[in-house]
Amino acid sequence: MLDDNEIIEIISEYDLELKNTDPELVEIIDNLICVDLKDEYMKLSYDERMIVILTTLITNQSVDLYEKLLTQALRNGFKPVIIKEMLYQTIVYVGLSKVYEFIDITNDIFDENGVDVPLPGQSITTNKTRKNEGYTIQADHYGKDWLDMKIKSTPDNQKQLWDYISAFGFGDIYTRGGISQKQRELITLAVLVSLRGCEDQLEIHMRGNLKVGNDENKIIAVLMILIPYIGFPRIHNALKILNKITI
Known part of the structure; x- marks a missing residue:
């Protein structure tokens, strides 16, 4: 198995057809990735x-x-x-x-x-817990005060959107195992x-990324x-x- 320093996602290694038909383009893109952006990749x-x-x-x-x-x-x-x-x-x-x-x-x-x-399977929530579990993750990532303010400021006939976000987007998905x-x-x-x-x-x-590390x-x-x-x-x-x- 190669380590991170030996693997770079360059076109010349995964698209041999393009390397044959457009060799100059492949060289340009590979140079961008392997030379200009290499430090960022690492x-x-x-x-x-x-x-x-x-x-x-x-x-x-x-x-x-x-x-x-x-x-x-x-x-x-x-x-x-x-x-x-x-x-x-x-x-x-x-x-x-x-x-x-x-x-x-x-x-x-x-x-x-x-x-x-x-x-x-990676699911850990139930129909009863998914909304609350999702809300907890949102509050942790983006701030409870901010989240409650956004929910409160939403018109009453649209507040259900936040329930869907908490239950589906975060309760069903963000709570899953398999990745951090x-x-x-x-x-x-x-x-x-x-x-x-x-x-x-x-x-x-972006704020959430900073919050989780x-x-x-x-x-x-x-x-x-x-x-x-x-x-x-x-x-x-x-x-x-x-x-x-x-x-």
Whole structure:
């Protein structure tokens, strides 16, 4: 098994066809990753890098690239349970319509690589506990005073949205086993950075990342390694939000 310092996600290793048809592009992108961004990559573990990159590919509906990178990741020791939890959590932010196909793709890749499904269950809540458990995680990550203020300031005929967020988004998903809360906040960070029009939510979850222990330097490294996948403008926007809450 290779260690983190020996694994870099470069196109020339996972897309041989593109290397043959567009060798100059492959060289340019590989240089960006291996030379310009190498120090940023090394600030993150392999699991952290694959979590945010694969989440970004799902969010942007990059089916072919997802297939190639997921296959490589499995062969490099990326755990299937992390992949499944990443998929399930992404539904909260982009919806089932965008994740559904990736679940099938993932199961096919698992089958090709000898991974049996279903994986062991990770749910720990019940219908009676899911809302309260979800509220507790929200309050811990983003602050009870802030959360209660947001709920109180919501019009009465819309307050049920917060029940859904607590019960489904956090009670059903964030409470699950398989990955840590630090990893879960990185998943959400990657989704929101990749989406348009979610700046308010991105600020909330940047604060959540800091609260659970993903420090400023780790957040910056995540943003930088996503440059090849989502371009510079969204990274500029995300850094502006990070600077707002840390400077």
